[in-house]
Amino acid sequence: MILTQEKKNGIQYTPDDLSLFIAQQLKYYFLRENSDSVSNQKLKLLDPACGDGNLLLAVQNVFKDIDYQGYGIDIDQKAIHIAEGKLNHNNFKLFSADYLSLIENVENVNLFNQPNSLNNEINNIDLIIANPPYIRTSILGAERSQHLAKLFNLSGKVDMYHVFLKAMTNTLKDNGILCVITSNKYLTNKSGKNIRDFLSDNFKILNIIDLGDTKPFSAAVLPAIFIGKKKKHSDNSSVPFTRVYESASSAKSTDSIDKLSTLLKEKNGIHSYKGHSFKVTSGLLDASVSDTPWNMATFAEKEWVTKLEKNAHKKFGDVFDVHVGIKTTADNVFIKKNWKDLDTNIRPEKEVLHPLVSSKTIERWQTHPDNLNTILYTHTIKNGKRIPIDFYKYPHAYNYLLEHKQQLAGRSYIKKAKRKWYEIWVPQQPEQLANNKVIFPDISQQAKFVYDDKGYYVDGNCYWLTTKNDVSNNYLLLATGVANSSIMEKYYNIKFQNVLYSGRKRYLTQYVKNYLLPDINNKHSQKIIKLVKMICKNPNDTKKLEKSINSEVQLAFNMQ
Numbered sequence: 001m002i003l004t005q006e007k008k009n010g011i012q013y014t015p016d017d018l019s020l021f022i023a024q025q026l027k028y029y030f031l032r033e034n035s036d037s038v039s040n041q042k043l044k045l046l047d048p049a050c051g052d053g054n055l056l057l058a059v060q061n062v063f064k065d066i067d068y069q070g071y072g073i074d075i076d077q078k079a080i081h082i083a084e085g086k087l088n089h090n091n092f093k094l095f096s097a098d099y100l101s102l103i104e105n106v107e108n109v110n111l112f113n114q115p116n117s118l119n120n121e122i123n124n125i126d127l128i129i130a131n132p133p134y135i136r137t138s139i140l141g142a143e144r145s146q147h148l149a150k151l152f153n154l155s156g157k158v159d160m161y162h163v164f165l166k167a168m169t170n171t172l173k174d175n176g177i178l179c180v181i182t183s184n185k186y187l188t189n190k191s192g193k194n195i196r197d198f199l200s201d202n203f204k205i206l207n208i209i210d211l212g213d214t215k216p217f218s219a220a221v222l223p224a225i226f227i228g229k230k231k232k233h234s235d236n237s238s239v240p241f242t243r244v245y246e247s248a249s250s251a252k253s254t255d256s257i258d259k260l261s262t263l264l265k266e267k268n269g270i271h272s273y274k275g276h277s278f279k280v281t282s283g284l285l286d287a288s289v290s291d292t293p294w295n296m297a298t299f300a301e302k303e304w305v306t307k308l309e310k311n312a313h314k315k316f317g318d319v320f321d322v323h324v325g326i327k328t329t330a331d332n333v334f335i336k337k338n339w340k341d342l343d344t345n346i347r348p349e350k351e352v353l354h355p356l357v358s359s360k361t362i363e364r365w366q367t368h369p370d371n372l373n374t375i376l377y378t379h380t381i382k383n384g385k386r387i388p389i390d391f392y393k394y395p396h397a398y399n400y401l402l403e404h405k406q407q408l409a410g411r412s413y414i415k416k417a418k419r420k421w422y423e424i425w426v427p428q429q430p431e432q433l434a435n436n437k438v439i440f441p442d443i444s445q446q447a448k449f450v451y452d453d454k455g456y457y458v459d460g461n462c463y464w465l466t467t468k469n470d471v472s473n474n475y476l477l478l479a480t481g482v483a484n485s486s487i488m489e490k491y492y493n494i495k496f497q498n499v500l501y502s503g504r505k506r507y508l509t510q511y512v513k514n515y516l517l518p519d520i521n522n523k524h525s526q527k528i529i530k531l532v533k534m535i536c537k538n539p540n541d542t543k544k545l546e547k548s549i550n551s552e553v554q555l556a557f558n559m560q
Contacts, residue, residue: 014054014131014181018216021261023058025227026129026179027066029206033177033229043068045127048099048168050074053083055129060087071122073099093121100148103167124173130180132164134221154194159183162195165226169202172230178203184210184224188293188498190510196290203228205239205287210296212245213501214260214278222500236287243296246503247279268298293497301494308491308516311557317513319475320438320465324509325458326356326375327426329411333404334376334424335459348376348397352389354433357452358459359441364448364484365546366539367439367456375457376400378420379427386429388420426460433457438465438476440483440512445503447492449483451476451536463507474529478520481528484546485553488515518556527552 014022043066047055050072059070070092074080077096084094102122149158152166161182172178186192187210199205209225216223242264249270256272257263263273266280283298297305316322328334335356339347356375357367376397380389391398401408401422408414409421434455441448441462458464467475482488493499496511518525531549535542554560 014051015216015260016054016058017259017261018181019054019058020061021264022055022129022179022181022225023062024261025207025225026059026127026177027062029179029227029229030127030177033175033206043126044071044121044124045069045129046071046073046122046125046168046171047129048073048122048164048171049130049132050079050083050094051076051131052079053086053094055131056083056092057086059129060091068127069093071095071125073097073102073122075099100163100167103171122171125171126173126176128168128172128176128178128180130164130168130178132168132180132182133160134183157191159185162186165195166198169198169230174230176230177206177227178230179225179227181211181223181225184212184222187224187296188496192293193290196287196294199226199228200236200287200290202230202232203236204231204234205236208239208241208285208287208294208296209264210241210243210245211260211264212243212278212499213503214244214263214273215501216260238284239287241283241285241294241296243281243497244278245499246501247277248503249279250277295495296497297494305491305494308487308557308559311518311559312516313519314517315513316465316479316515316517319468319471319517320479320513321468322509322513323428323432323458323464323466324426325358325460325462325464326377326424326428327460328375329413329425330404330408333401333408334378335373336376337373339374339376342400344396346396346400346403348400349394352376352378352391352394352397354457355454356459357439357450357456357462359443359461362439362441362448362450362462364446365450365480365535365542367450367452372456373459375459377427377430377457378422378424379430381429381431386427388423391422428458432466435466436473436476438480438483440464440507442508443500443504443506445505447484447489447507449480451480451532453536463509463512465512472520475517475520477529477532478517478525479515481532481549482517482553482556483512483515484549486550487553487557487559491516516557518553522556524552524556528556 045059045068050056051074053072056070056072068091072083072092072094074096075098080094080096148163149155152163154162165180165182168178168180186195205228207227211223211225213222244263247270263271263278263280268280268282270277270279281296281298285294285296287294339353353374354377355369355372357372361367361371378389379386391401405421414421414423414425436453439450439452439458439462465476465479467473492505492511498506498508498511500506528549531545531552535545
């Protein structure tokens with residue numbers, strides 16, 4: 001894929017309406033936090049990735065009654081020139097520079113103005129407003145990426161906004177205010193723990209606004225606004241939040257909003273914005289705990305979750321192992337719809353071909369066998385261990401693989417791992433794939449859990465559950481009913497909140513293993529198992545049976 005320079009640099013300039021809202025939030029919280037001791041000195045305000053100046057222009061319009069000196073820095077010299085045309089030169093000094101290089105005192109930085117004093121001027125900043133780049137640091141190259149990770153004590157998959165958050169905190173003076181828009185991933189992802197830790201340790205968190213799938217930017221990024229006062233070891237157990245996501249429910253026809261800033265100020269409920277319905281949820285979250293996602297739920301929602309968890313008997317992780325599907329790294333070779341189209345001498349033997357369930361062929365409760373692809377599987381079990389198949393025993397399959405040897409053998413990671421050139425890269429365990437299991441897609445708008453007793457293989461865009469040792473197969477049937485129920489959908493929406501655009505959810509291991517199960521021995525659980533079996537036998541009755549399952553799940557958890 002060819003990237004524009006903007007995409008390569010993670011550039012997404014802030015729209016006017018959102019810029020104005022962020023500037024208003026910055027002013028409001030500055031005045032609120034300094035109501036008793038507003039300084040007579042001129043404030044220092046910084047945007048370290050100012051782009052073409054939209055955020056600073058909003059500051060200029062909002063901060064008319066406040067004495068400040070503004071600084072704008074951006075690596076893009078053309079963007080700086082555009083910003084210069086927008087802003088009052090008496091209030092702002094603009095520089096073409098790499099902010100991250102400046103604060104780590106790297107030499108040879110290209111500056112327009114005052115090159116000898118900029119490093120000093122951008123220290124002890126009172127106010128920071130920013131929309132830093134949203135890209136992996138790895139795009140900068142291994143050496144630079146590793147240097148930034150070491151400099152700012154970051155580990156794992158590091159985004160540039162992680163680096164900027166730490167760098168801006170270093171630049172900000174004690175009790176200074178930070179108002180920044182970033183990706184919202186750190187709020188709910190397991191990998192966001194380090195940033196959640198850092199923000200909670202270094203700020204009194206004043207507000208968090210998850211913009212969800214309101215799509216303020218053209219790129220496929222879900223943004224969030226963080227507002228904090230630099231103050232170590234603050235009590236962040238009760239932080240105000242607002243969360244806005246597209247909803248399947250309809251808003252009132254008279255409730256039509258044309259500005260995102262207006263939508264973000266609305267009360268809890270469903271509102272119409274740009275022809276779509278959005279649910280606004282506001283309340284208080286506990287940001288003092290970082291091991292789990294920062295849960296943006298109302299008090300009523302949290303009480304409901306607490307009751308459900310109290311009434312649960314087990315978690316999925318207690319009785320199931322969660323697996324990801326097969327990853328071939330050469331789908332065009334290993335996966336086909338119809339192998340019969342090939343010439344006989346290169347048509348793989350049926351013993352090495354297996355029906356494959358993928359996210360496109362899975363629906364709620366069922367898969368359609370006629371729509372399944374078939375995978376040429378390269379592994380078998382010998383003496384309890386997974387080994388590559390000896391394809392000399394399957395000459396037609398081997399002839400087929402030889403036709404694609406250049407592509408398959410060219411996978412450098414295969415060579416490095418000293419694997420056979422024709423191997424699937426992540427084959428999983430074939431004996432487990434052949435067992436009964438529950439399959440579900442990684443990404444979906446709604447729960448799509450399917451009980452499989454046909455030994456289907458599973459594609460890499462899906463996950464699957466198998467029972468742990470000595471666990472009854474009935475748990476798989478119970479899990480299918482519970483996971484597809486309206487109660488577990490509600491639990492996911494409140495507890496995990498990992499929503500992509502247009503209501504699509506990520507059904508990741510870290511979430512599904514924490515799904516809840518009622519006592520399998522109570523009469524309602526037994527009824528759920530029977531109902532799931534009935535759906536498996538007669539999918540035509542799904543709607544009627546699904547309604548009964550929802551009712552039984554509610555009773556099984558004693559949530560009526």
